[in-house]
Amino acid sequence: MHLQKFVRNHIEYRIAPLTSEQSRINPQRGKKVKQADGKDELGEIINRSKILCVFPFQIKEQKTELPSGICQTGRITEGETTIFPNLHPFSENHVVGVMTTEHFLNLDQFLSKLIQNNLVASRKYILAVNANDRNARFPTYLWGYMPSSAGSIIHTHAYLW
Ligand SMILES: [Zn+2]
Structure with a gap:
């Protein structure tokens, strides 16, 4: 069982191995400027x-x-x-x-x-x-x-x- 994923237009599409549900993630969002990081x-x-x-x-x-x-x-x-x-x-x-x-x-x-x-x-x-x-x-x-x-x-x- 493994996670299937592909990238289209900079969006990463992931297919859940158990349910076949699809989710979308934009990895670039992790690089955007944050007003607070919340880590502390x-x-x-x-x-x-x-x-x-x-x-x-x-x-x-x-x-x-x-x-x-x-x-x-x-x-x-x-x-x-x-x-x-x-x-x-x-x-x-x-x-x-x-x-x-x-x-x-x-x-x-x-x-x-x-x-x-x-x-x-x-x-x-x-x-x-x-x-x-x-x-x-x-x-x-x-x-x-x-x-x-x-x-x-x-x-x-x-x-x-
Ligand atoms: Zn505990």
């Missing part, structure tokens, strides 16, 4: 949130477990991904799928294996929920990264329900 503010957010991050505690010490009907071992893991119950659920079967042990990753640090492991673990969870409750037929996988995508927790994770 972002660095502060990352450092501050790392100190307050609850995921290492929730994964290593709190040990909340999935119901035994969903997972006999209490947690679904795949590579660096760990799936565990959301402490503040807003839906039945609402869990967190933390993608990596690193608090923050730059975009070029998201190796395909990290994302693949998160998707594989999430699939296992979704299938287990459905096997346990045949009425649970419409799963949701939600991944937003960083405040600009409404991600209020910096540490990379997906929500599933």
